[in-house]
Amino acid sequence: MSLTLQKQEGRAGLALISPTLVITLVVVVLPLLWAVMLAFQDVRLINIRSKGLFGGYTLENFRYVLSEPGFWPALVNTLVYTVAGTALSIAIGLVAALALRDRFKGRTLVRASILIPYVAPVVAVAFLWETMLNPQYGIVNTWLSQPIAFLSQAKGTFLGVEVPVALLTVIAFEAWRYFPFAFLFILARLQALPADLEEAAVVDGATPTQRFRYVIMPQLWRIVALLAVLRFMFTFTKFDDVYLLTGGGAGTEVVSVRVYNFLTSRDDIGASAAQAIVLAVVLVVFLALYLRFFAGGEREQNR
């Protein structure tokens, strides 16, 4: 009796979940497997029908892609962009969350204002930045003594040091657009912290910075670490932001933009897929390293 009930439940469960499984399988999982196969085949849109799914596997795409002169600089750009964008967005989000932690008049409005960059469509904000930074009529450049071509100038000097202007601008955009994401998560955590620890620290005479360093921050590490993983993953493969701001020009080409260019303008599906796979593999390697490193760190902290 109970066995049949259980069976019935199992069947009902599978029936209810099957639409979900079918669509993820058909539109996500199978295409991903296909992407891996494409990376090992010499395919273009023209010859794809004659190639077939299986067979004709070769490492040629990888050899070609890795020996292209543009690939390694793009990978370095991707890394710099990702690490800097991730770190900045989390740091700024943390400051914002701390500043908005206690109630004050108008906090709801300030919070709303902070969230807009994250909520607004990427195309709109990228166009807005482009306009504001435009060397001819951009408002930011009217505040400067000398106009700067923020988005089309690869290198410039700042205080005598050569800096990658466009790359820094793209990183600033990333930090500006995604700090609200970190802000949301950190604020939620901050507001869930038990008050008694901090009260005890106040009684013990801890100053605000000491409380932050020794009481608040240790309780935030977990969420910060999670945010670091999430933002790293999202930024590392991000396409929209860089493509919309610079189109990959002026020393800002990241691997995902190359993937897109190979796919559309060069019509080289195999090479495009190979680059995407390399990107994904590098991402996985970094994550594995990070998790290993971080898991070790946490164990130490708990000791």
Next chain:
Amino acid sequence: MSRTAEPALAAGGGERPASARRRRPMSRDRVERAALRVLKPLVIAVFVAVTAFPFLYMVTLSVRDIQELILDPGSLWPRRLTLDTYADVLNRQGFLTFMRNSAIVAVASVVVTLLISVPGAYAVARLRFFGHRQVHFLFLAVYLFPAIVLAIPLFVLFTMMGLRGSLLGLILVYIAQTVPVTVYMLRNYFETVPRSVEEAAAIDGCTRLSTIWRVVLPLSKPALMATGLYVFMIAWNEFLFALLFLVERRESWTVSLGLSQLAGSIEIPTTVLMAGSVVLTLPIVIVFFASERLLTEGLTAGAEKG
């Protein structure tokens, strides 16, 4: 305050007045508190300026003539308000069509995603079926997997099937990309619905589906709203797949794609395109703030467990 401090100070003996004077106003605690009192409003003001100003500028730019911008790029406020920019962008540049496309895509994605994910989430929350533990990993993987990798096979597939240029393909992709997250969000909520209510419904003769329909769903309205709006925002804002699938057919462009494609052209004045940005941004901002509490609570509550 002073009374509690007294015994300690009394023990200090003769030095009492001097040390009291030196320590109290100069203590690190006081300095820090004073500094924070000044810094905090400053920091908050900077945050508001940095986040709100660009969007205010967007709006003020959208209601002036391009001549004004070129002659006086530093001005913050238009000298003469005009709404011609909006008329231009909506009619002549075709943003009305783009908005219709975006609306179709977004609404269809929301409806179908909910239709698929409600039973799915219910199954994960309530029923023990084969593999119900493993299913999370699949969803997490789908959620975290880079879109740029997925873009390649889908681009090829849709080209071969002739689905490029049709909104249908785009809707399909949005559904597949949001279903895992919405199942997760809804499951969290369904688990808070007391089992006893459902059992009562079952005793009253409800089948499983009618229990979901009559009992679970009415109790889950806030969660359904939040999930629906999440999907709406994704579908309205998305750019990469819209670019890949629709770029060759102007009449099926979404608003995001339309703005990005027209932004490069020299013939269309920047102020007109700014009006386009406002048209693109406003629905999302309204939707978000109308539902902000629901949405952020849903999202961060989900992440809290991870």
